[in-house]
Amino acid sequence: GAVVSQHPSWVICKSGTSVKIECRSLDFQATTMFWYRQFPKQSLMLMATSNEGSKATYEQGVEKDKFLINHASLTLSTLTVTSAHPEDSSFYICSAYIPGLAYEQYFGPGTRLTVT
């Protein structure tokens, strides 16, 4: 089956620094990828939709200048958390959208970000 990987799986960074998270589709091309954020004991919240070769579409309330998304190729989307603060500590999950397949979105394993 389709596999989506994320790197790193966990990261700790200091407040004020930037962190880049990669999401790769390993055996298929994904024109659309999604980025979700999940706070402890809460559900997944969609942050943005990433389309290859174009600007990402951000959900209401998500700062596009803080969460930079780049989808430069059909197999890679990156999320950069700029000037991270402790409140950005969360579990970030990407998924790749494949229309027409059994359940259409394949989730990556997630990245746990802790900002100290």
Place this chain on the structure above:
Amino acid sequence: EDKVVQSPLSLVVHEGDTVTLNCSYEVTNFRSLLWYKQEKKAPTFLFMLTSSGIEKKSGRLSSILDKKELFSILNITATQTGDSAIYLCAVKGAQKLVFGQGTRLTINP
């Protein structure tokens, strides 16, 4: 605004019990409803439902959708401790998935 509501939010039962998890939704341009199981990492897919009244079954898990009343249930029979997880319901509209809050299920031995 699209909305998915799950109940209960938390459930604790004994091994061997049967549980029913609920999911109701309000979504424009409904396309499908999905159930996921989440342990410590990203969600793993359980079922996708698109038609009313047709039960999907996988081992001890089953699910059904009612598009008239806008809800779905997930049943787990003869529960085991390995079923302990968060169960997420998500509804797909035009393109994106909208997730419910999840039901945290704990199975005690």
